[in-house]
Amino acid sequence: MADHTVTSEVVFRIRRFDPTTDADPHWEDYRFPCPPGMTVLEGLKQIKESLSPTLAWRSSCRMGVCGSCGMFINGRPRLACNTQVSELESSLITVAPLPNFNIIRDLVPDLTPMFKAHAEMQPYIIRDDTREQQQPTGEYWQSPHQLEQYLQFSYCIKCGCCMAACPTCATDPVYAGPMPLSQAHRYSSDSRDGGFAARKQVLSGERGPWRCHFAGECSRVCPKGVDPARAIQLMKRQLVVDYLKLGKQKCPASIAKVPDGVKRREGIPEAPPRTI
Amino acid sequence: MRDQRLWTWHIGAGAVILVLLGLHMTVMHLDAIVRVFNPAPGEPVDWANVVARGKSVFFLVTYVLLLGTALFHGFYGLRNILFELNPGAPAKKAMNGLFLVAGLVLFAIGTWAAWAGFTVARSA
Amino acid sequence: MIENKGRPNRLGVKGWLGGGRWGFERYLYALHRLTGLALLAYFVLHIGVTSSRAFGENAWTSAMGAVKGPLFSVGEFLVFAAFAFHAVNGIRLALVELGFAIGQPIEPVYPYRTSVDEQRPLAIGVMILAAILAIVGGIGFLK
Incomplete structure (x- = not known):
């Protein structure tokens, strides 16, 4: 994975667990070409489309905002969508569900x-x-x-x-x-x-x-x-x-009221109408 | 409430131990540099030096204080580690009782020994 | 407690030790626990042995004689080294856990600079101090 500008083979080693058939989770390998700029989440989608349609995970926004795709990737909890395959500096990508949560299925933890x-x-x-x-x-x-x-x-x-x-x-x-x-x-x-x-x-x-x-x-x-x-x-x-009772009691902030009897300076537009 | 209180005292006890155990280590292991606590020649653990320190009320008080704070700090730490293994509510209750009794018994033994040593040193 | 779905996947005690990709402070955390347990075990024995002082000179001398020899010297050095580590790391932890040396909350801008990075110089400093203390104290035990 030295050159990040060309497509190269990667192996995704994924922790699979189906509660209806498996007693314990097991590892499965998926090999496919990884184009430059591919994220781990896109890799998972690739596997689901072409290699293993039963693979389950949770994701939504694919841009690090929703917090659905937390996974244990190459020994660290990360967001699958926020992690480039190339940044892992390895042609072997291990993906497991987040530890310390129960596994519902494959990469889906029970939060x-x-x-x-x-x-x-x-x-x-x-x-x-x-x-x-x-x-x-x-x-x-x-x-x-x-x-x-x-x-x-x-x-x-x-x-x-x-x-x-x-x-x-x-x-x-x-x-x-x-x-x-x-x-x-x-x-x-x-x-x-x-x-x-x-x-x-x-x-x-x-x-x-x-x-x-x-x-x-x-x-x-x-x-x-x-x-x-x-x-x-x-x-x-x-x-x-x-x-230790060392601090002072703090009052929550008060309301910023519009002062009475003050003339508005000219040229300042009125505030938009209230929405609540 | 309980953990807020115990943890605060855990840190406080740590600060006390830092000073007193620092002193203890200075007396026992930096004797080549700091001779003042060991008037007799030889090792700090030789009987003559033990008696010389044992006569002092300062050492009696600091020993008992160090004993109490170190027992609390140590047993709270052990309780923390064991509780994090998630032993379940009845086991936690049993451990609370066990550590309290063990701590008090060790404190009683140590305090008795410190006091008896003090009287032995005074009469020697 | 809430009803648990799915298969349990907690890391267990080996999760305390971490390893591999975990950071410096994770090891200090594990070592702080280990030295704490060792010091408590030593302390309970120490109370027992030094209580012989109450029975006069002969009891004291025989108790001290029972814990002499190269094996005990090495053991005592390990206890001293554990003390040196636990004490100076304890200073760091007391400061950090009371909210000092970890910096003020800031707007996170990538690459993030966290509280762990803020206290890193302190962590390295206290480890150097612990090493110096262990070496200086060790000279006395190994002579």
Whole structure:
């Protein structure tokens, strides 16, 4: 695979498992010519079209946005659509389902436990002003610096690569895992949110960040640069500060109201009509 | 709540151990450089030096403090590793009890030995 | 717990060790566990042996005599090396896990620079320190 500009033979070694006929997963090899620029996902499609029509996997957007095609490719959890065959620097491509999740079939992992943990973290803005939430009268204040505190973590596409890489997830189903924890921190570190106390009910216990020992794998494999390890360490700091009562109580951001009795400067167009 | 509390103390205990065990290692293994804790000639573990340190209230207090923090730090770490093997709720409960009892028994033995050693050294 | 579909595929304890394509911090994590277990085992024995001090000079001298010899010297050196590693790596972990030395959240721009990269100089620094400590301490054991 030295020259990436010509078509060359590759072997896809795929972990196959059909629950209706197989007791255990097994490896199967598929050999075909790989044109330059082919992704692993396109390779799988090629196999399904011409070599093995029963091959099953999950994918959708084919451009690293939907988070469906997380797979264990050449010893690392990656997105199949985001991985060029040529970047693997090998003519043998091994593709297995994401570890630490049950296998439903072939390359399809069961992500349900991860999404259940995600839901437990209450991944949404929690505030007391129910009326304002239902009938908004304005935006909440947020400075660019406050935005930066959580923006990185909001890029998560829930592909499960971090969960497959995490050493604690390799044995412990109780630990919530990097994705749910980083998403809990995404909301806890949002200046508009007041839900830290509600999330603490889960985070201070066994499902919380305490089983993270900073092996750093989640951040290394994340295809979106979300850096779950950073979120989890910052979350631990927040929880320790809370336990030692060192921090100040923070109020969630207030509404940015249009000031009364101020004349609008000329030449500035009116805001578009409200959509909500 | 429990893990938030225990983990915070785990880190705190680690910091205490770092200072006290650092001192212990300095006394026992850097004796060629730092002689002050070992007035008698010979090895730091020779009886004369053990008695010289054993007379000191400072060493008595730091030994007991190091004993307690190290036992907590060590058993919490072991509990963490075993819990990550997902042994199930009843086994976890049993381990919690077992480590608590083991820690307290070892602390009692060590504290008794430190105190008895202190009185032996005082009378020597 | 939620009902599990499909065939279990957790990596198990060998997933703790990683290997192959995993990173530097993964090995430090595994070694931190291993040295921690070793130190705890030594510590429990150490409490037992040094408690002989309570029974006076003869008991102490015979207890010290029982743990002399080249085999124990090598064992003690290994314990000291484990201590050196666990202590300095522990400093790194305490800093990192309390959110220091991992950098501030940033807009991720490819190639991503993660918290793991941010603390890498610290990780390398403490490993050098651990090696120096183990060598300096080791001279005393092996003489």
